[in-house]
Amino acid sequence: MSDASNGLKYRRVLLKLSGEALAGDRGFGIEPAVVDRLTDEIRALHEMGVSLGIVIGGGNIVRGALASKEGMDRVQADYMGMLATIINALAVQDLLEHKGVETRVMTAIRMDELAEPYIRRRALRHMEKGRVVIFAGGTGNPYFSTDTAAVLRAIEMEADVVIKATKVQGVFTKDPAKNPDAEFIPRITFQEVVAKELGVMDAAAVSLCKENHLPIIVLNLEERGAVAEAIRGGAVGTLVS
Numbered sequence: 397m398s399d400a401s402n403g404l405k406y407r408r409v410l411l412k413l414s415g416e417a418l419a420g421d422r423g424f425g426i427e428p429a430v431v432d433r434l435t436d437e438i439r440a441l442h443e444m445g446v447s448l449g450i451v452i453g454g455g456n457i458v459r460g461a462l463a464s465k466e467g468m469d470r471v472q473a474d475y476m477g478m479l480a481t482i483i484n485a486l487a488v489q490d491l492l493e494h495k496g497v498e499t500r501v502m503t504a505i506r507m508d509e510l511a512e513p514y515i516r517r518r519a520l521r522h523m524e525k526g527r528v529v530i531f532a533g534g535t536g537n538p539y540f541s542t543d544t545a546a547v548l549r550a551i552e553m554e555a556d557v558v559i560k561a562t563k564v565q566g567v568f569t570k571d572p573a574k575n576p577d578a579e580f581i582p583r584i585t586f587q588e589v590v591a592k593e594l595g596v597m598d599a600a601a602v603s604l605c606k607e608n609h610l611p612i613i614v615l616n617l618e619e620r621g622a623v624a625e626a627i628r629g630g631a632v633g634t635l636v637s
């Protein structure tokens with residue numbers, strides 16, 4: 397890891413990626429070219445000296461909440477979603493290690509042949525040694541989203557910020573994909589996010605951030621260098637605090 401961390405506003409970061417981000421335009425599965433570009437960005441953050449944890453969703457393979465609406469048992473569907481996050485974590489780990497970035501996948505559900513079980517003190521030690529830690533399996537409990545898992549791990553890892561990387565510029569007054577008149581919001585409070593139901597993260601995740609004074613930055617993952625610029629303190633995306 398380099399000594400370039402002096403210019404960083406946030407030294408320890410939890411990066412939350414949606415599973416859909418790995419699927420690219422296909423919308424399903426894992427698109428190797430997309431993961432290749434994504435891991436280039438992660439490697440660049442690592443080389444900046446950022447202490448980095450990652451949580452990846454599983455929506456490119458299965459969405460537990462959606463499956464339950466279609467008649468599947470919610471608990472069963474959520475466990476399937478947790479397994480999907482582990483598949484994604486292994487894919488990202490493989491490409492990162494091919495690029496010389498030392499990583500560890502830690503799972504909330506024990507899978508000793510594939511990854512380490514999540515143990516907080518061990519995860520902190522990995523980060524202190526400069527390894528990128530990918531937290532998989534959500535919280536290990538049904539009914540909790542990967543957004544909540546990301547915030548929980550960020551608090552446990554004593555992260556300075558949660559960066560939620562999406563397919564849009566940040567937070568808008570309405571869904572910009574459906575409403576051309578939607579206005580971009582550069583800064584907003586936790587209370588406003590919940591009161592206006594802006595869908596930045598689920599209410600449990602936002603509440604945890606508020607209670608622990610943990611800021612969230614929502615930005616567009618497809619903008620090259622956006623995450624790095626945000627970590628340096630640049631005006632990128634939306635700051636929720």
